[in-house]
Amino acid sequence: MCPYFGIHALLIVTVTLSPATATTWSEKDTTEDEYPPLWDLAPENLLDFPVKNNKIIINPWNYPERLGIYKILLNSSAKYFASFGTQNFGNILWGLPLQHGWQFRTGRLADPSHVTSCGYEDGDALCVSERSWWSSMNYYLAVIPFLGAVDAGLFGQLQYQIEILPPEERKADFCLSVADCRSRMPKLVDEWKDYFEYLLSTDNKAMNSVVFSSFNLDEALGLMWRAHVTSIAYALPKFKDRLKYFSDPEASFGKDWSIAVDFIAATHFSTDLQNVNHFQTFLPPRMLVKGDVPPNISDFSPQQNRVLLSLRALNKANRISGGLLLKLWKKAMSTEEGRKIGRTMIEQLMSS
Template sequence: MLPYFSICALLIVTITLSPATAAPWNEKYATREYVYPPLWELAPENLLDFPVKGNKIVINAWNYQERLGMYKNLLKSSAKYFTAFGSQNIGNILWGLPSQHGWQFHTGRLADPSRATSCGYEDGDLLCISVRSWWSNINYYLAVIPFLAAVEAGLFGQLQYQIEILPPEEQRADFCYSVADCRSQVPNLMDEWKAYFEYLLSTEHKAVRPATFSSFQLDDALGLMWKAHTTSNAYAVPKFQDNLKYLSVPEENFGIDWATGVDFIAATYFSTDLPTVNSFQAFLPQRMLVEGDVPPFISDFSPQQNRVLLSLKVLSKANELTGGLLLKLWEKSMSTEAGREMGRKLIEGLVSGQKFDLVGIYNYLKEADLKASSFLRKSSSGIL
């Protein structure tokens, strides 16, 4: 059995893998230009910018620019709810989705990893999104499902056309292509994303100041958004396990570690506004991992990128060794606003190199939920 302190230490030690080298966190937002996903300005920003055939708006979700356009429409149509959180819609918490999509495109993670086609490569169709890409298939459930759920919730108002998503050339049965189709195939995913957009819509009449379109608790919105996000991941990650075979072993491991890391991040209700996403995404690997890449010794990665890769690996391995109990304990500890604030500080420290009082953090986690501690000690008996 792994002692309770050791389990917590496995999680927390990832924060102190290198000395503090970054500027104080608040300084990162000062005098900076925001980074938008590649080709953001060219992506369709209105639904009628997509092709209309008959009585349907037809969207090719296997084209980077058109999938990006779905995100752009979501950001634009929900902008009015976030006016109190910054100008130019930078406070919108949906920025994490298109930013991740843009990072995947920029780093070649949406291209055909088998190299059987030129999909996603400069010598072929650069904007093509390959159905053989593990990353692109996971992202489908974080793009098409939120988009269609928003349509169903009424975020875009009353539409005169139906929405149809074009299928890929392979694995057609692995996806859904309309509101009705997705409602039938993945009702739970549609419900979770619809609940987020319905929450935004429900706040319109609650505005307390004339200059504010709506009034809502950001913590509540983040909770609903992250619940929907993790529900999509929980469905898609095991569904596309076979696509991992096309990746190098280091890239495959990183993908699995990243998916695990998202669950820990989600529990803190981490803000995914544009400034925050910009700051964190700079520390993700800017190319596909290849054979021989071993963090923290990847020479063309920054110290922060190496540290994040190693931290994710340690975190994922610790969670695996405890049979998922580490995540359960973390989620219990994040069940209050104070707990989530501590969790967000831990994540910020992971990428910035700040050091924390390990004893103090351990005591906090231990006292946050004594029942979770007892459950962990009992349940982990015999696992390790």
């Protein structure tokens, strides 16, 4: 394999997808469209969920309830990002609910086998199907971070225990409590716990309750992305069989996307509200179907076609190199200065 092919593919992806730095937002810079769908319906605090037998009951197989997990995480961590913009727009956890919202809006959370009406307008439109590869993967980027935050003490001393409801099928694929998850995937739980404990540690160190001088955005991004890629690495082999329900183009896109996240993560891409919203305009606006061949998908924008093609090239280049391309990229991005240089290079390429 020509090494320049792999590097060129990588640069196309990063240039197309990655704003280089976080940007401070003001209130006028956002609209309702830039929040995940049905954001106002999502629970805002833990007691908005049903309480039964001294337990807070959360059903992550309902779209607004899973969205509520994210909303609570954002609300509970807002003060740590106060210096990065108003209304919590600079919070780097925005990437998770916005991705979940994109999955919902594009039909990726519905039952791809069509055995049930889960996720469809003529059935339970707000249902999240455990048969969906996207929703199953997303569980490990929703419930696991949430339980890591519980374990870290982000919500303080809880009045009630937390009970996560299982899906109807293949319950063994999903852990349901801090103890359950820790017994089955301790490294993953610890990495999400580490991220939230870092936020809490900056609170404890700060001399001023408003200005968190010990907070380092690059360090926080590093911890968050480390946990993020571990979640994907743990879930990928577990849910590989769910790809069979998808068309070949959609299954390929899912695999390409999961590899691309490793490259994006290495740059400590800032997953604030603005960056992720800009980034997601380049993602497919619907499920891919048989016959969709980028760069010639007629109802996709040229940029969306180019991203799909670039993701495929990146995955292929990395696979042919035996993973060497990703190793080299991670090495180049292993220092803060290296990541800054990488982002500067991306900015220059974007403007050329």
